Amino acid sequence: IKNRFYEKASKCIGEYQKLKTEHADKVIANVTIGQVMTGMKGVPSLITDTSKLDANTGITFRGYSIPELREKLPRLDPAGEPLPEGLYYLMLVGEIPEQEDVFNISKDWSTRSHVPQHVFDVIDAMPKSARPMTQFSAAIVAMATESVFQKAYRSGVNKKYYWDFMYDDVMNLIARLPRIAAYIYRRNYFKDKHIEPDPRLDWAGNLAHMMGHDSDEVKRLMRLYMVIHADHEGGNVSAHTTHLVGSALSNPYYALGAGMLGLAGPLHGYANQDVINWIFELMNEIGSDEPTKEQLADYVQKTLEAGRVVPGYGHAVLRVTDPRFTAQKEFADKYITHDKLINTVNNLYEVVPPILGSVGKISNPWPNVDAYSGALLYHYGIKEYSFYTVLFGVSRALGVLASLVMDRLYGLPIERPSSYPLKWYRDKASGE
Numbered sequence: 291i292k293n294r295f296y297e298k299a300s301k302c303i304g305e306y307q308k309l310k311t312e313h314a315d316k317v318i319a320n321v322t323i324g325q326v327m328t329g330m331k332g333v334p335s336l337i338t339d340t341s342k343l344d345a346n347t348g349i350t351f352r353g354y355s356i357p358e359l360r361e362k363l364p365r366l367d368p369a370g371e372p373l374p375e376g377l378y379y380l381m382l383v384g385e386i387p388e389q390e391d392v393f394n395i396s397k398d399w400s401t402r403s404h405v406p407q408h409v410f411d412v413i414d415a416m417p418k419s420a421r422p423m424t425q426f427s428a429a430i431v432a433m434a435t436e437s438v439f440q441k442a443y444r445s446g447v448n449k450k451y452y453w454d455f456m457y458d459d460v461m462n463l464i465a466r467l468p469r470i471a472a473y474i475y476r477r478n479y480f481k482d483k484h485i486e487p488d489p490r491l492d493w494a495g496n497l498a499h500m501m502g503h504d505s506d507e508v509k510r511l512m513r514l515y516m517v518i519h520a521d522h523e524g525g526n527v528s529a530h531t532t533h534l535v536g537s538a539l540s541n542p543y544y545a546l547g548a549g550m551l552g553l554a555g556p557l558h559g560y561a562n563q564d565v566i567n568w569i570f571e572l573m574n575e576i577g578s579d580e581p582t583k584e585q586l587a588d589y590v591q592k593t594l595e596a597g598r599v600v601p602g603y604g605h606a607v608l609r610v611t612d613p614r615f616t617a618q619k620e621f622a623d624k625y626i627t628h629d630k631l632i633n634t635v636n637n638l639y640e641v642v643p644p645i646l647g648s649v650g651k652i653s654n655p656w657p658n659v660d661a662y663s664g665a666l667l668y669h670y671g672i673k674e675y676s677f678y679t680v681l682f683g684v685s686r687a688l689g690v691l692a693s694l695v696m697d698r699l700y701g702l703p704i705e706r707p708s709s710y711p712l713k714w715y716r717d718k719a720s721g722e
């Protein structure tokens with residue numbers, strides 16, 4: 291895969307250089323004050339090849355939509371879900387892999403999966419009350435002692451080989467994340483009764499196994515989960531942070547650790563636990579685990595009146611139901627017959643959008659990926675929802691780290707946009 295990646299991606303180095311030198315003055319967009327005041331939305335300023343988000347059709351990975359990926363990517367069992375190893379290959383190489391390529395990645399990650407003892411020691415040094423994302427990001431940063439990229443840089447390696455060392459770091463890092471995540475899970479919720487990896491299992495299957503959820507059903511869900519959360523183009527907080535920190539030539543352990551801290555925020559990945567928390571809060575307040583649509587509508591209104599966001603709804607780019615939400619709903623419709631939490635999530639899908647739509651200022655009233663993921667995990671017995679963002683993080687690493695290898699291959703520079711005092715914008719607005 292390394293050779294195939296280089297063969298394909300190195301062709302783009304020339305293209306990048308040509309754009310940089312021959313077309314540097316070409317104007318591609320105007321930036322408005324509105325864009326600056328609303329989080330730089332829609333300002334084209336990043337290069338990300340792994341995936342692209344369209345406001346009206348959702349995410350595509352190298353041109354393939356989620357339904358296409360669920361059909362085309364290799365899987366273990368014809369009726370099962372695709373293996374995330376295949377998606378990683380697709381993001382990196384740009385082609386749908388053969389079954390053999392995917393098994394080779396599984397094997398490669400399995401051989402690279404040993405986590406140094408000091409990383410577990412760092413986790414164990416924290417109180418169990420430390421949030422799982424605190425433990426997860428600290429463990430990732432602690433593993434920087436292993437960085438071959440950092441060692442190569444300090445020994446003076448030529449910059450045209452940076453990508454090669456980055457590639458190895460990234461493969462090692464991805465290989466080890468399931469073990470770290472499962473360790474935190476078993477530490478926090480199962481009294482430190484840890485489970486060793488099974489080298490015969492695939493990457494996502496092994497994560498379910500090490501968490502102590504060994505059924506085929508959970509492994510199937512975990513594969514789907516790891517595929518749909520892997521990437522969402524380059525501008526979201528976790529991807530952009532990883533890319534930004536990497537642009538200073540920080541090692542990928544630092545870059546991903548920073549990205550994970552961004553993912554931990556309530557407007558981003560923390561929303562996946564917030565949704566479940568909010569649903570339990572509403573069931574508790576209503577006094578029923580099967581609230582009616584009228585009761586749900588009242589509670590949504592109450593949430594808005596309290597100046598809170600309705601978690602799992604809205605998006606910075608999307609203007610339709612998130613296809614990642616739809617994929618999970620289809621999974622639930624297929625495999626789950628009656629579950630009160632899933633029923634509530636389905637009822638909220640009917641109730642919430644018209645209410646948010648009527649507020650006026652909310653750009654997108656439709657559900658995002660986080661509106662469904664927690665209910666599925668909960669149904670299959672992964673009930674510790676304060677852990678859910680870690681699972682999002684394990685998956686998100688696939689996309690942001692594939693991009694980081696490409697960043698170093700293309701030789702992207704340190705990122706450094708300009709900032710001005712508020713007065714400067716006021717002067718611009720009044721034409722001064």
Ligand code: CMX
Nearest residue numbers: 557558559561599600601602603604605606652653654658
């Ligand atoms: N509930 C209530 N208000 C909402 C809302 C929601 N679900 N979504 C947006 N709004 C509000 C915003 O808070 C903002 O209010 P102010 O003008 O008072 O600040 C206004 O509507 C306009 O915001 P927007 O342009 O529609 O949305 P943004 O691009 O600023 O923010 C997002 C996008 C996702 C942060 C926002 O929709 C939100 O907070 N959703 C709930 C949290 C959530 O589900 N996050 C997960 C996103 C997916 C992911 O990254 O995992």
